[in-house]
Amino acid sequence: MERTLADRLRQGMLIQSRAVRALGIMAQAAVNRHDKELLSAIRREDRRHYYFLEGIYEDLTGRACPSPSVSLSLPKNYPDMLRTAICDKLAAIDFYEEWIDDVKCLRQKDLLEIVVSDQKEHARILAAIYRRL
16 A cells, blocks of 8 residues: 555654654763764754654645654664664665655645655764764
8 A cells, every 4th residue: 555645754753753763862871962963953953853844744634643653672782772773874874765756735845855855964974973982
């Protein structure tokens, strides 16, 4: 069954909600202040992405999307958390790139392209932190 754009947006909001929650946990587990700041900055951007997706959903459907219920399972040690977060970012990039062309509104497409670009940068930052461990 093909997913509607509204379904994809809801799934994107769930992805971003999980990322925000995971990055908060990771920032607390970070080994130095610089990493804590980087992870907190990524978390803020992912929260912004959530609001982008929420706005697109509301524009598309004319109604608010219910807040997703977020369940999260993270590894216990910091390096494994980072590896998981990198994989999640790469999966998010693939997810958004699969359907970004289905969005007809140029403003909405621009917002999604910002999300994809930021996700790529986040993956690079997380990988750099991981390599320094």
